[in-house]
Amino acid sequence: MTIRAQDELRALNEELDRKVAERTAHLNAEIVERKKAEAELKKKTEELREMTQQLWQAAKLATMGELAASIAHELNNPLATVSLRTESLLARTQADSPNQRELEIIEQEVERMGVLVANLLQFGRRGQQQISTLDVREEIEKTLELVRYHLHKHNIIIEREFAKDLPNVHADRQQLRQLFLNLFTNASDAMPHAGSLTIRITAPPESRQIIVEVADTGTGIPPEILPKLTEPFYSTKPEGKGTGLGLAICRRIVKGHNGTFDITSEGIPGRGTTVRVSLPVINGTNATGLKNQ
Ligand SMILES: Nc1ncnc2c1ncn2[C@@H]1O[C@H](COP(=O)(O)OP(=O)(O)OP(=O)(O)O)[C@@H](O)[C@H]1O
Ligand SMILES: [Mg+2]
Structure with a gap:
């Protein structure tokens, strides 16, 4: 080559x-x-x-x-x-x-x-919400009147921790009462023999919210079932006792008022459960942007 x-x-x-x-x-x-x-x-x-x-x-x-x-x-x-x-x-x-x-x-x-x-x-x-200006404390007291006897019969003490100078909210009265009634009923069911029901209301000015906490000293809720509680028809109560709609309704009411709804519990009997509801307070009211249910 x-x-x-x-x-x-x-x-x-x-x-x-x-x-x-x-x-x-x-x-x-x-x-x-x-x-x-x-x-x-x-x-x-x-x-x-x-x-x-x-x-x-x-x-x-x-x-x-x-x-x-x-x-x-x-x-x-x-x-x-x-x-x-x-x-x-x-x-x-x-x-x-x-x-x-x-x-x-x-x-x-x-x-x-x-x-x-x-x-x-x-x-x-x-339907349409019937919005009016409400004092949350008053709505809580009116709702408590309905269950006072029942709570007393089950040796449940009511503790009120209401902050001073709470702003009013714009809300549907019936819905607000139903919300509290469902929460008080659940708390009472969790304390069949005795216990205390604490209702705490605060309104930190910087948060622009009214916060209502309903805390009981009842059975508590195991962590694995916490996410299921607001599902419609979820109930651990005996047949005929609970429909499982209470918390689903509460959640819907709170969402309809642009609020937040949280349930916390360590799942330890006696340490109980706390339900925290916050309702927005915008410029002294939460009327802006309320959603229809
Ligand atoms: N405060 C509480 N302490 C312990 N368990 C609770 C509490 N609140 C709710 N629960 C649990 O959440 C489940 C669902 O509650 P929800 O209010 O939706 O339904 P229900 O109370 O069972 O029935 P209904 O309210 O329709 O009569 C209850 O069955 C119970 O197991
Ligand atoms: Mg219930």
Whole structure:
């Protein structure tokens, strides 16, 4: 082979090596790019799956709420009739008659159904809020009047820790009372024999919020069930005792007032549970931007 031929061959070889190196680098870059795209796709698919799941859950709850409300609505009238008839039968029954006790049981059960129906109706309700200027302390006192006897019977002491000079809030009175009633009822259920119910109200000026804490010294809540509590129909109470709608309603009411709702508990019996509700106070009021339920 001539020297020239050898040089040409070397040059060709070098050219080939260069091209192979170039192509390999290109392919490597393509592989990295493709892997990145695959990872991106996987992330997006996961996000999509999660969103579908959430949408499904939301749709399920919305339908369930509507369904529950329509059934509750249908039940309202027959229940009222049964209640009235029982009342009139009871009025005409001698106190020593064996029917008396039976009728009383019917009356109690009908009353329980009435509470359930009212809860379901409230849950499915999407009406306008009736907003007025309210003193939270007053609404708490009015609500306590409803349960005072019940709490006393269960040896539950009420402790009030109300800060001075609390601002008023703009809120729906009925909803606020229902919120507190549900919280007091839960606290009382958690302390069947005795305990204390502390109601704390503060309004740190810099936070522009009114904060209401309802703390009990009851059974507490195990950490693993804490996230489930505000799900509709979640209840640990015996069949017929709880509908599992109380906290779901509370959460919805608070959200409807642009507030926050938190439940904390160490899950240790006796250390109890604290529910913290905050309602915004904007320029001395929380009226701006209130959402319809
Ligand atoms: N203060 C509390 N202490 C301990 N457990 C609580 C407390 N509040 C709520 N819970 C737990 O949360 C569950 C859900 O409460 P929620 O008020 O939503 O329903 P419920 O009280 O079971 O029934 P309902 O309020 O509809 O009659 C309760 O069954 C109970 O296990
Ligand atoms: Mg409850």
